[in-house]
Amino acid sequence: MNLKEIKPRLLMGPGPSDVDPRVLEAMSRPTIGHLDPQFLSVLNEIRDMLQQVFQTNNRLTLAVSGSGSAGMETCVVNLIEPADEMLVCINGVFGQRMKDVAERAGAEVTAIERPWGEVFTADEVAVALQEQGPFKVVGIVHAETSTGAAQPIAPISEVVHQSGALLLVDTVTSLAGMEVDVDGWQIDACYSGTQKCLSCPPGLAPVTFSPAAVKAIDERKAKVQSWYLDVTMVRAYWSAERLYHHTAPINMNYALHEALRIVLEEGLEARWQRHALHHRGLKAGLEAIGVRHLADPNHQLPMLNAVAAPEGVDEAEVRKRLLDEFNIEIGAGLGQFKGKAWRIGLMGESATERHVTSVLTALETVLVERGILRETGRAVAAAREVYSS
């Protein structure tokens, strides 16, 4: 494979999303040492910018050297010691994954479940806390990438903290694409990924820990089971001590630095509104051709649109045609939705009118050929109405 011949795509799956050329250019700057004062300045600025994007003053805010799933594992293994009680709220693949990660860390996990596409009420969580608690940690997914459901966090946080537990939240897909207010919502541990609404290549996982979470970590009796993800050591590298732990991925951090600058140049509010706008455009277009969203209509993520593939359509074949003929990547359904759904991402640089109209045009074209639709044009027209109103 000649890398120079790689065909660019419109990345409209569940991540990675399209990357601004400024970020790719930053990533190709000369590699320097992980203890070089120049690089340490880059890390300091990444921490400052992550604090702004997470909306937190948490000092323990940094980018883990791994993907979003490494961020999940970092949060879990640092908070959990063997036999600690943890409540995990599951309404999709990533809640299930959190349970698996927690069990591997030795947690006694209690799981509560909601049907896929739905979200949890504070009451449901409160009942579990009361009847099955106490728990040290409650884990929940803000943006369930497998279903497109947006979980309100603030009301959950209230009942979790009333019970004395720590709140762990997955914001892999939501961060920088909709409101994430770590301090306002009193989240104790939060992780994300770079390849979603931050529009940076995959490879780093922003995480942040509240003072209460840091206290829990400091009071651990057992060592963190993962050496690589042990924040008691990683933080000594990110702090003024600059103790060597592992060699940080230098150029990936350049990329994140530039991606965060772009996010803050746009402004968080403007960025959330942009994601919301293009979600409305896409949704109007899809509704016009009878393609419906799978998540609760009151709790739909803007950046991840899980929709039912129309009856009688081979969803995999449609995705393949979009990729091969239109250079558009959309995602497959995961888990319960496998073979039944498409997941259309509008994340970061991929949340534009061009992306929305391109994917709608491509889908209409293919569905007309399959005899599912009679003519093209209605979806794009419906989307354009949103943009012109």
Add this chain to the structure above:
Amino acid sequence: MNLKEIKPRLLMGPGPSDVDPRVLEAMSRPTIGHLDPQFLSVLNEIRDMLQQVFQTNNRLTLAVSGSGSAGMETCVVNLIEPADEMLVCINGVFGQRMKDVAERAGAEVTAIERPWGEVFTADEVAVALQEQGPFKVVGIVHAETSTGAAQPIAPISEVVHQSGALLLVDTVTSLAGMEVDVDGWQIDACYSGTQKCLSCPPGLAPVTFSPAAVKAIDERKAKVQSWYLDVTMVRAYWSAERLYHHTAPINMNYALHEALRIVLEEGLEARWQRHALHHRGLKAGLEAIGVRHLADPNHQLPMLNAVAAPEGVDEAEVRKRLLDEFNIEIGAGLGQFKGKAWRIGLMGESATERHVTSVLTALETVLVERGILRETGRAVAAAREVYSS
């Protein structure tokens, strides 16, 4: 920090090493999806090239999405189940780290030690195997980056396999800079890093597992404690199944692909000889000014030269001057050697005559100013003699 203003350095520490512009250019190619057939071709080619560089036919050969330490943890946590017996050979920081990682994985660790800078004989390991065994896994470091010692692996492998144990070897610093023969030496699990003699930015950890190691993994009773590093799942993504596990670092894999192509274009033998040559050049130069290597003279790594800082010299201040005034990065001593040693790397693109003469010139200049040497020129002259002979 404006990334465009980052001053390039001559990277002559313990890694990262200098990166070929071709690799930086590859890394800045458009990000595509982790399930895009184009990217899957890239992964297949990475596996094929890693097999060549590791000199193995092991099918389970891949790049872990983390630094070299993540590679170490991957090997340990996949082979070890709670209460498994493991022997770790320690003669520097990275052997110690392996013990720590193994204990966190629940292993019953027996450690044998050699003074820093020395290596283990097969007899010493055989005695430990006999008197303190049996062990499921024996871990040892091929290239101890903290001391510059090169551990012969083949004789150790023989006694380890006679005992029925699996052999786990750290080749983070050696791979592609000196002979590493995974199949010939019958290594069962082996990990490396990208930022040493592969001359790729840090962020990925090549690993390979022998059929015997795979069997041990397949026969595990407990789940691998790390979800992120669980090769039973990661391999399903790297295999024809292409099951989604985590989002691979796309652009980092581009970089590794190009770095491996460069390694194989040069040829492994030629590359090892180049590292050996510049090691001789550097060593001759340093000896000419009385700076001595710390590792056993019969077991010195070519690519990592740990040397004693001359008496009366503030080693940190010299490193700082090399960095600030000469744009040359060399490494500090670690652990027992902290404050007493420099670690001069000649890895991959940093193993050239220009690097050798540049660091010698810079060191001489600073040592003359400090009154340690009377005049400059002797070190470079001694190095040049090696090159002209």
